[in-house]
Amino acid sequence: MSNRGFIYRVMIIFLLLFAGVIPLVGVSGADGRGERREGREHDDDNGEREGSYAPIPCDSIYSVECGSCHFLYFPGLLPEKSWIKLMGQTGHFGEELGLDEAVKAEITGYLVANSADKNMQTEWSSKIMRSLGTLAPVKITEVPYITRKHGKIKREVFSRPSVKTLSNCGACHRTGAEGDFEEDGVKIPR
Numbered sequence: 001m002s003n004r005g006f007i008y009r010v011m012i013i014f015l016l017l018f019a020g021v022i023p024l025v026g027v028s029g030a031d032g033r034g035e036r037r038e039g040r041e042h043d044d045d046n047g048e049r050e051g052s053y054a055p056i057p058c059d060s061i062y063s064v065e066c067g068s069c070h071f072l073y074f075p076g077l078l079p080e081k082s083w084i085k086l087m088g089q090t091g092h093f094g095e096e097l098g099l100d101e102a103v104k105a106e107i108t109g110y111l112v113a114n115s116a117d118k119n120m121q122t123e124w125s126s127k128i129m130r131s132l133g134t135l136a137p138v139k140i141t142e143v144p145y146i147t148r149k150h151g152k153i154k155r156e157v158f159s160r161p162s163v164k165t166l167s168n169c170g171a172c173h174r175t176g177a178e179g180d181f182e183e184d185g186v187k188i189p190r
Contacts, residue, residue, distance in 0.1 A: 060110070061103060061106050061107060061110070062107050062110050062111070065097075065099065065103060065107060066107065069095075071167075071168065071169050071170045071176070073140055073169070074114075074179060075110065075111045075112075075113075075114035075115050075116075075119070076114060076115065076116045076119040076122055076124070076125040076128070077116065077125075077128065077140045077143065077146070078111075078115060078116060078128075078137070078138075078140060078143070079115050079116045079117045079128075079129060079132060079136065080112045080115040080117050080118065081136040082115075082136045082137055082138055083108065083111035083112050083115055084108065084112065085136055085138050086138040087104060087107065087108040087111065089138070116128045116129050116132075117129055124145070124181065127145045128143055128145045128146070130145070131143060131144035131145035131148070132144065132145075139167070140167065140169075141165075141166045141167050147166075150166060153188070157188055160189065160190070162189035162190065163188070163189060169181075171189060172186050172187065172188050172189065173185060173186055174186065174187050
C-alpha cells in the first residue's frame with residue numbers, strides 16, 4: 001500500500017472512530033443474512049419485486065478496513081467463489097492491502113457468508129446469480145446483470161470526473177450507502 005493510501009486509511013478510521021460514526025451500508029442480521037427493509041420494495045424493469053439490504057453494523061471490520069479506501073460493495077453483488085478468488089489474490093487491483101491473515105480471514109468469512117449465492121432473498125442477488133452461470137468475476141463491473149443494467153448509459157458518463165468509472169457506485173446511486181440501488185435513487189452527476 002502506498003504511503004498516501006495508508007495515511008488516508010488511518011485518517012478516515014481516526015475520524016470515524018472519533019465521531020463515533022461509520023457509514024452504515026451492506027448486510028446485517030443475527031444470522032448474517034440481509035433483511036429487506038419495509039417499504040423499500042418496488043417493481044423493476046421486468047415487473048419483478050426487488051428489495052434492498054439492511055445496513056452493516058458500524059463495528060464491522062469490513063466497514064473499517066474496506067470502507068476506508070473505497071465504496072463498500074455489498075457482498076450480495078458477487079458469489080462466494082468470486083469473493084474467495086478476490087481475497088486470495090496477493091494484490092488488490094494494484095495495491096498491497098497489508099492485512100494480517102486473521103483480518104483477511106474475517107473479511108473473507110463475512111463476504112462469503114453474505115455473498116449473492118447465500119443471499120437469494122433479494123431479487124438482485126438472484127438476478128446476479130442467474131446472469132453468472134459458471135463465471136466467477138473478481139470485479140463487480142464484470143457481472144453480466146450489472147453491465148446489462150448500466151448498458152443504456154452513455155460511455156462518456158463514466159469518464160466524467162464526478163463519476164470516473166462504473167465501479168464508483170456511490171457517484172450515481174445516491175441511496176447506495178443504505179443498500180438501495182433502485183432507479184429512483186439514481187442521480188447521474190454532470
